[in-house]
Amino acid sequence: MLGYGCASIQTPTGGPKDSIPPKVLKETPANFTTNFKSKEINIQLDEYFKISNEAKEFSVSPATDKNPYFKIKKKFLNIKFQDTLAANTTYTINFGRGLVDYNEGNILKNYMYVLSTGNKIDSLTISGTVLNTLTKKPVLDATVFIIPISQDTIFGKRRANIFTTTDSSGVFNLKYLRPDTYRVYALKEEGGDRIYNSTNEEIGFIKDSLVLTKNTTGIKLELFKEEAKIFRIMDRKIEKDGKILFLFNKQLSNPAVRIIQPKELDASKITEFSKTKDSLSMWTENMNFDSIQVAIINNGIPIDTSVIRKGKKDDYKRELKITDNIPNSRIKPGTDLILSFSAPIGTKIDPSKITLLQDSISVNGLRIFKDTTSNSRYIFKFPWKLEKKYILKLEEKAFTGLFGGENKPFDKAFTRDEEINYGNLALAVTVPDTATHYIVQLLNQNGELLRENPITKSTTINYITYAIGKYNFRIIYDTNKNNKWDTGDVYLKKSPENIWNAGIEITLRANWDLEEKLTIPPETGAITLVPAPAK
Template identity: 30%
Template sequence: MSGQSKLFLLILFFLLSGCASITPPSGGPKDEIAPKLISVTPADKSLNYSGQTILLKFDEEVELKDLQKELIITPYTDNTYTTKVSKNTIELKFGKPLNPTTTYTFNFRNSIRDLTESNAAILAPIIFSTGSYLDSGTVAGTVTKHLTNMPEADADVLLYRAQDTGTVKTAKPFYVTRTDALGKYSFTNLATGVYKIYALTDKNNSLTYDQDTERIGFLKDSVVVAAKTAPADIRTTRIDTRKPYVLKRNIKTDRAELEYNEGVTSFRIINQPATDSIIYWRDEKGKTIYIQRRPEEKEVKFIAHSADSAGFQGIDTISIAYNLAYRTKKPVLKLESDPFYVPGKDIKLSGSVPVRTIAENAFYIAPDSLTKLPVSYTLITENGNQQIILKPTGLPTNTLQFELVSDSTALISVTGKPFTQFIRTFTVEEGITTGSVKGKIETQLPNYILQLLTAEFKVEKELRNPKAFHFTGLKPGSYRLRILVDDNNNGKWDNASPDLSSLPEHVYFYPELLEIRANWDLEDIIFNPEKTVDKRLK
């Protein structure tokens, strides 16, 4: 056999061997192991570090994710840094030397991940000092939402040195950390001293309180930070600092709609004429004010005064040219209460425009096709918000359904047009489908508001200064009890002041959820607010 033939056979043998070789199957178990830190420079708890580089080495290849958001460096520094990732090492290099005689903490949180499944490295904060000792001050606590008592997760907790002139509105904090899912936070290795402390839901990551939509919490007194510091618990609230103003105008033939930037609690026209007054009303939330066009009126100008629940006031000069080409709709009635009727409860209606007149027998209920029972009503107008309160009586026993019907000629709107006939079928919920709760309030508080809330914190009912309570007609489900304290006795609950000089007034929660069952009275509830201030809700 020639040499060329032998070479050909040898190559063929290797090719066939390669085709027949066994290769490991693709896939395999999912990588759920987080990267492990092998070394760090400077070493944790080291002293007299003079470098400008932080170097971390892991047991596998890693990447950075959301470092600017996740990495917390304390004390706060504006010393910028660059990052370099090379396989299993991460380098942070600062542009300027670190501050002398300073204890630094680097908390990378979830910013370092592996390449395969993006498992986050579990790292303890890296602590070192550029001086000859490590600071020993500590402070910890829990941040909760003031009006719900629920944990304030992922909120920034900010420390400002008491001697500094900067505030949470104007300057970056000296120290910063972040709460966990339970609202807990902890500072270690702080310089001992006196600090002002804040909690902030920092939506724009500015480390300052600069948006009305951010919740903020603070303590009345400064905190003296030592090696062992008493817990500093903080309660956050959203402070309304905006003045109400007209955001949008929608002009029609018969009316104008003024849409505000927030719900207003009061509205009035300052230069209202003595005769032929301008008629106006607002929607349920107070965000839209409706201005009724007067007969033959093509345009109108006036000055509007508005106020919100925080007491902020707005002044708007309004000029309206009515859109005479707009086709108006016939006014209609809308149901504001539950279509499941509980005997003895009221039925509430509102109109798309205010009611001018109602005839005596404007409404009746029909439990069957042959029976018509007249319904008494009350027309209530409060701050431009109008409701018709109906009180059905005389329903035959065992009635399961009935119709509520209006006389289409008996209700006249402020536009002079009659309302479209209202017909609505109600299902009667007998007493066995609802429950109640009763109890006592044991307190020395002089002025407060007791509120019954749903599990989602929606206000269902409220009473002022009760010593006993009995809430009836409740649908089965979970409820909460909350007390808002009128500490300054001005007739309402006040939030924190916009300048942060005063705390929000006290809020207390009954420590357990109330489980309401059908045909059942939950009794003997004793609510002593002063004894439940530190209790956490389920």
């Protein structure tokens, strides 16, 4: 039985906001008591507090058949054991993030009460860091937990009893442990139940079990998201303009779709899968159906079916919304203006309703091409000149959708950017092993991926006309040679493909041609666990 009670506390008003968590003033019996024989524990805090998520945050290790009963009495936490404790055993009561002050919710983080029914306290420790596997940056508030190997079947099913959370440097410390063989995991989750039960959560582990006979430090856990093992359609809907959208829980390698019902719509449908192949947009010749059933196919094999039903009051209106590739209104030198439409475009384009103004004067020479990679994207080519102001004007119905709908009036004002705002980089990359494949990724200073190049030998990669600013590089050791980064599998104890962040920052300056060298180090092996020095 779990429960707690508390007195009615009045909320004070005025003054600065309290940001200090509660403090423990006294523990009876004292923390780290040996030969423990009491049936209850009283812990005094320095302010009124409450219990948050007791079932998720509180744990007793080793577990008892019945959890202790926790009750608040003013500024005291009373703990009563409902089971007889085993002889000659160290018990740890971990409060996680479950003790918070009453008014502001400030957390008494990672507080533990330790006792032993024997004449000594187990004192072994495990420490290390938790990092993001892509960025190699420390992860705050990740849960690190260990499970005795004899109980590892609870992973993904029940919460582990021995856990802690990381600080802002990604550092963790698990204390007061007994000698045993453990599995070590790290988890960054959404639900807060400290159970790995979704591929949307990030997981990390060390491949081999840890035989704990002495204090161990230097454990590095890297968090990653697994690829979903079972394909599922996460969302499906018909948007107001008639586009049918499907979102998947994983990327597909060679996707396709077939309309099962109404079958007559299948031959004329238009489909576009996202670049990452984890979503689908589909348009049908008409909307004269009450429901539509489709089969999702990968590599020629149907993997799922789905039905979308129209609501009786749903009203769909074909229309063409327009977006462009120059949100800052400056077109990059040597590039074209691209307009993306919200639906596929047919052959009905009215050139008389398309005008290009240069310094407010209509000019000829604008060429329009359909993008061969998309049914809803068009390329506008023109010899854009410096110090000229351009306006592309589309009158209503300049473009007509393949299945109906027209654009509304659209104006886009822009100028051609100057070369002085861009630079070129020649990156000479040296590989350590020509038998290994690598992927060189270019990142901006916000860590966003801009470009990637698979390579198998030392080579020079040229980055032409990139905006001035700071850039970084990341290297993927492409072990299976499939030209992409592959994530791990916690159940198979398979780690993600290794990543090396170069740690150098390239600054492109105005109108510069920069030459840099990048030497990829050999791929590192397994993490070595380091026993802590004896005290």
